Amino acid sequence: MAQVELFACSRLCYTPNHLAAMTLDLFQTVPQIEAMSAELKAERSRHQQQLQEALELLGSALDVQALKRKIETGKTTWLVAGLESGLGERFPLPPTPPDFYVVATDGSHIDIDRHRTASCYLINVGLVALRYGENAQAHLSNLPRLYSSKEEMVLSLPLSGNRSEPLRGELLGVKRGAEECRRLCDLVRQRAEPSPTLALLDGSLILWGLTGGAYPEAVVQELLETGLLACLGELQQLAEKGPLGVGSYISFPGNTEVVNALRVAVCPREPVDCDRCSREGKEKECERMAGLRDRDLFAGLLKPGERSPMFYSRSSIVRRYYGRHEVCFFYLNVEDEIARVEVPRWVVNMGLIDLTHALVYDQCRRGQGYPVVLSEAHEQAVLTGADRERFWEMVEETMVKEGMEIKGSAKSDSKRTRWI
Amino acid sequence: MTGAIAEPSRVGEVVEASTASFVAQCYELHQPPPLGSLVRTRAGSIMIYAIVFNARTGSIEPGRRPIARGQEEEEEGDIFKSNPQITKLLRTDFEAVVVGYRDELLHQYLPPAPGHIHSFVHICEKKEVEEFSGRLDFLDIILESKILLGVDELVGASLRYASGAHADPRAFLVEAGRALASSLGGDLHRLNSLLKRLK
Numbered sequence: 001m002a003q004v005e006l007f008a009c010s011r012l013c014y015t016p017n018h019l020a021a022m023t024l025d026l027f028q029t030v031p032q033i034e035a036m037s038a039e040l041k042a043e044r045s046r047h048q049q050q051l052q053e054a055l056e057l058l059g060s061a062l063d064v065q066a067l068k069r070k071i072e073t074g075k076t077t078w079l080v081a082g083l084e085s086g087l088g089e090r091f092p093l094p095p096t097p098p099d100f101y102v103v104a105t106d107g108s109h110i111d112i113d114r115h116r117t118a119s120c121y122l123i124n125v126g127l128v129a130l131r132y133g134e135n136a137q138a139h140l141s142n143l144p145r146l147y148s149s150k151e152e153m154v155l156s157l158p159l160s161g162n163r164s165e166p167l168r169g170e171l172l173g174v175k176r177g178a179e180e181c182r183r184l185c186d187l188v189r190q191r192a193e194p195s196p197t198l199a200l201l202d203g204s205l206i207l208w209g210l211t212g213g214a215y216p217e218a219v220v221q222e223l224l225e226t227g228l229l230a231c232l233g234e235l236q237q238l239a240e241k242g243p244l245g246v247g248s249y250i251s252f253p254g255n256t257e258v259v260n261a262l263r264v265a266v267c268p269r270e271p272v273d274c275d276r277c278s279r280e281g282k283e284k285e286c287e288r289m290a291g292l293r294d295r296d297l298f299a300g301l302l303k304p305g306e307r308s309p310m311f312y313s314r315s316s317i318v319r320r321y322y323g324r325h326e327v328c329f330f331y332l333n334v335e336d337e338i339a340r341v342e343v344p345r346w347v348v349n350m351g352l353i354d355l356t357h358a359l360v361y362d363q364c365r366r367g368q369g370y371p372v373v374l375s376e377a378h379e380q381a382v383l384t385g386a387d388r389e390r391f392w393e394m395v396e397e398t399m400v401k402e403g404m405e406i407k408g409s410a411k412s413d414s415k416r417t418r419w420i
Numbered sequence: 421m422t423g424a425i426a427e428p429s430r431v432g433e434v435v436e437a438s439t440a441s442f443v444a445q446c447y448e449l450h451q452p453p454p455l456g457s458l459v460r461t462r463a464g465s466i467m468i469y470a471i472v473f474n475a476r477t478g479s480i481e482p483g484r485r486p487i488a489r490g491q492e493e494e495e496e497g498d499i500f501k502s503n504p505q506i507t508k509l510l511r512t513d514f515e516a517v518v519v520g521y522r523d524e525l526l527h528q529y530l531p532p533a534p535g536h537i538h539s540f541v542h543i544c545e546k547k548e549v550e551e552f553s554g555r556l557d558f559l560d561i562i563l564e565s566k567i568l569l570g571v572d573e574l575v576g577a578s579l580r581y582a583s584g585a586h587a588d589p590r591a592f593l594v595e596a597g598r599a600l601a602s603s604l605g606g607d608l609h610r611l612n613s614l615l616k617r618l619k
Contacts, residue, residue: 130504138504366503368487376505379484 043291050292055300057262058088071264071314074272080264081257082312084328084348091330093305094354096362099133101197103187105180106377110388112153112168117406118395120148121168123176125183126380128373129190142380143183160218170209171223177207178227185234194242198359199235201248202374205327205342211317224321232325236346245356246347249371253340258294258311258331294331295338302333307341307357310348334361336369425584426457428545432514434461437535439518440565442470444541446512450477456577458544458552459516463535466523469544469552470516473567473574477512486510516541517565517574519558528557546585553582553592556599563603572610575600576617593618 064086071080110122122144129139147153154164155171167175184199191197207228210220235246263286264272277284298308308331318327326345330353331338341360347353363371383391396406431453436443442461446452452475453459461468479485486506490499500506521531544552552558562575579596583589597615604611 128505132502132504136501136504138506138508140505140508372503372505376509379481 047291047296050289051296051300054259054262054289054292054297057265058297058301062087062265067261067265070267070270070272071261073270074264074267075274076260076264076272077274077278078260078263079257079313079315080260081329082314083261084310084312086309087258087261088301089309090302090306091309091357093307093361094358096358097133097196097355099131099135099195100359101129101131101191101195102200102359102363102371102373103127103129103184103191103197104200104202104371104373104377105183105187106202106374106381107176107180108381108383109172109176110383110391111172113392116392116395117404118148118399119153120146120395121172122146122383122391123179124381124383125176125180126377126382127183127187128377128380129187130373130376131192131195133195140376140380145179155219155222157218157222159222160216163218165215165219171215171219174207174209174223174227177201177203178223178231181228181231181235185231185238188235188238188244196243196245196355196359198245198247198356198363200246200360200363200371200373202378203248204250205232205248205325205344206313206315206318208317211315220317221321229322229325232344236324236344239346239350239352243352243355245352245359246343247356247360248342249360249374250340250342251370252337253293253295253331255294255340256292257313258308259289259292259297262297263289294340298331298333298338302331302338304333304335305361307332310353312345313342330357332357332360334364334369336364339364425546425549425581426454426543428543430540430542431459432541434535434537434539434541435513437537437539439530439534441515441517441567442468442535443513443515446475446514449507449510449512452512452514453543454577454581456574456579456581458519458549458578458582459541460544460548461535461539461541463521463531463533463539466521466531466533468518468531468535469520469522469558470518471558471562471574471578472514472516473577474569475512475514477510480509480511484509515567517562517567519561520552526552526555528552528555529561549582549585553579553585556596559596559599560603572614572617575614579618 064083068083071083074080105125105127107123107125109124112119112121124142124144126142127139131137153167155167155175157163157165165171180201184201188197188199205228207224210223232246235244238244239246266285266288268285269277302308310328310330313327313329315327322344324344324346327342328345328348329340329342331340339360341356343353343356347356360371363373366372367375399406430447431451432444432446434442435445444459444461453472455472455475457472459470459472461470489503489506490496493499493502518530518535520526520528559575559579562578563571565571565574567574579593583592583596586592597618600614601611604614
């Protein structure tokens with residue numbers, strides 16, 4: 001019997017010669033993909049019903065003031081959007097100025113590799129400045145910077161004595177984000193004329209990687225205050241000299257904060273208390289909308305070019321550290337999708353939302369559905385696998401020329417020299 | 421038809437070089453030197469002369485192809501106004517077949533070394549074209565070159581261009597026709613086809 005099983009197994013595992021190099025066993029994977037697809041289909045139909053209900057709720061006469069209070073006093077296990085005004089208003093596309101600038105940066109980095117001899121990392125920032133109107137012009141460049149000194153390998157924490165934190169992985173990503181924002185300030189300063197400008201970043205302004213207690217408070221504070229928030233402060237000063245919209249663009253956003261506000265609205269309890277509901281084990285009213293995303297909601301509501309009302313983030317990191325840069329956001333129908341645009345609070349207060357709205361939409365229209373300035377900044381910043389390999393080769397070649405011994409880890413050598 | 425001699429200027433720089441030809445990238449998009457024109461570049465102490473034969477404009481990155489963008493624009497120029505980044509993402513290159521060099525003297529045979537990468541490429545001024553085409557030995561280099569564009573097309577273009585630098589363009593072309601007859605020997609069909617290109 002054992003022999004038969006062994007034979008059955010070897011037959012199943014058999015792969016023709018031309019597939020011999022593949023490590024993913026497609027024979028086993030395909031049925032799983034098919035099962036997943038069937039499940040997604042069923043979910044989609046359930047999802048349509050949920051969406052219909054959510055849109056009806058949005059269209060109904062919600063008491064916004066009461067909902068605001070309910071959100072502020074409730075205790076939920078999910079993040080709920082802060083409301084500025086209503087939920088279901090639609091704001092038409094504002095006019096685009098005849099002459100304007102759009103600037104953006106994006107970044108890519110080569111992390112410290114502990115299997116290599118040299119302890120260093122590289123941050124490459126892509127910079128793009130586009131001028132539209134009479135004197136249409138473009139500036140595309142990238143700025144690689146290598147960090148290798150002992151001081152640059154750690155995040156010093158001046159407020160916590162002589163403590164420091166190794167700068168790698170998530171923290172290096174945050175440092176890179178700050179570098180992108182710093183270069184964005186440079187681009188704004190370098191404009192030839194103070195025409196209306198949009199300064200755009202990619203992704204969220206909320207540094208989610210620093211949340212959840214993964215890092216000591218001093219690390220979070222240091223990174224935010226000397227990094228992103230300092231740069232946003234600089235942009236605010238620049239905005240005082242001339243119209244400057246500042247935002248961060250999120251394509252295909254997965255957020256559910258506005259849907260969660262509707263979940264609060266349908267909750268029969270006041271104050272809302274998720275923990276209590278869970279303990280009692282009763283069927284939850286809010287489950288009717290679970291699984292919906294904000295982008296589904298606004299896809300059913302906004303016409304092309306229109307934006308949603310303004311919301312603000314109630315995440316703990318924003319409440320605790322961001323202050324005047326509190327993250328506000330709106331959703332925008334850019335025709336191909338619903339995008340989320342995050343802006344610091346002062347952009348709202350300084351009346352720069354219409355400019356941000358108009359220019360983000362204009363960028364998407366010119367960029368086949370995605371801001372052209374961001375896709376070019378990405379093209380400038382991106383480091384391919386080949387770039388990374390070449391970088392390490394150059395580092396090692398240079399060290400050899402200087403007469404230094406190259407000693408990487410055995411693991412690294414084994415990855416580079418595969419053998420049987 | 422004789423061509424007007426292009427204004428002498430620095431048009432680009434060498435990005436690929438071999439003994440027999442080089443590729444240069446233009447500084448201005450869509451502005452390569454004319455087909456058949458004489459250009460020069462420096463390789464150390466020698467000046468290399470070459471004839472432009474294949475200009476092309478395309479994406480700076482092989483993986484990114486241009487797409488149609490003008491459906492809503494009234495004029496073609498508006499496409500560049502609405503998408504200013506395009507000028508930075510496209511490039512115009514041209515190839516040139518090396519036809520001679522100058523050290524102390526002017527030679528119409530291949531130089532001892534190829535051009536240097538990043539050497540500037542200039543369009544030759546009228547006097548230089550006149551001087552260079554005062555001898556027609558360079559025609560044999562073109563006739564024997566292995567270029568993708570038709571060799572005879574290039575011979576015709578270079579002679580029509582050079583004729584613009586001579587006081588009597590027709591007399592120059594008649595002289596060139598004689599030189600071609602001598603080089604092509606009994607290949608009357610090809611000679612005939614070439615002579616048609618000099619009109």
